[in-house]
Amino acid sequence: MGTWIRLVVLLVIVGGVAARTRMLVRFRQLAPPTAAVEREDLVSAISNSPDDASDDAAQPYCFSATAAVLLTAGRDGLPGKADVDDNLDGIVDDRRETGAVGSDDECLGPADPGYQAALDQPGVITISKGAFVACDSGQNADRYLTPRWGWFVAGDKQAE
Ligand SMILES: [Ca+2]
Ligand SMILES: [Ca+2]
Incomplete structure (x- = not known):
């Protein structure tokens, strides 16, 4: 035992x-993936013009209280899932289904691909105001977007 x-x-x-x-x-x-990013890399990215083709170039973004955040009907062009009564109200594809969970509907901000096209699409709903928009304020932007590292905030220069 x-x-x-x-x-x-x-x-x-x-x-x-x-x-x-x-x-x-x-x-x-x-x-x-950002674990190995050095501060010097980010400072260099801010210095690069956003027009550079480099993955290291950072696009500055500034907060706009008036920028719309959109809710679209997605690729199928219909609220929620196409041909499905997502909200069970007896009406298939009514406007109140826009944004239904599990559908192809998308929430888009100004930095997202397809945002400009969505502004002109019928059935698109503005769900809130206030978002970051591309700006040209260079090193004084609220945040930056790079193809390589995604979003980052540079912080106040006096904190260095
Ligand atoms: Ca849809
Ligand atoms: Ca419905």
């Missing part, structure tokens, strides 16, 4: 070590 207990304790210890090792390996793999 003592042998069985020792075997169980040994299995628990080996299992614990294996689980901990697996977690540590996974943790390293889950490091964010």
Whole structure:
């Protein structure tokens, strides 16, 4: 009987070590892509013109309290899922289905692809005001967008 207990304790210890090792390996793999970004890289990106084709060029964005955030009918052109009564009110594809969960409907801000085209589409709903829009304020922008790193905030120069 003592042998069985020792075997169980040994299995628990080996299992614990294996689980901990697996977690540590996974943790390293889950490091964010920005983990290796140096501040100098971001300062350089801000200095590059957004017209550069480089992935490192940063487009400045400034907050606009009047910029519309849109809710579109998606690629199928119909509110919610096409030919489905998403909100169960007995009417298929009525306007109140726009943005239904699981549909192709999209929420778009000025920085999103397709935003300009959506402004002219019928059935598009403005769900709020206030968003970041491309601007040319250079190093004083509220935030920046790069193809390589996505969004980042540069912060106040005095904090350096
Ligand atoms: Ca749709
Ligand atoms: Ca409906």
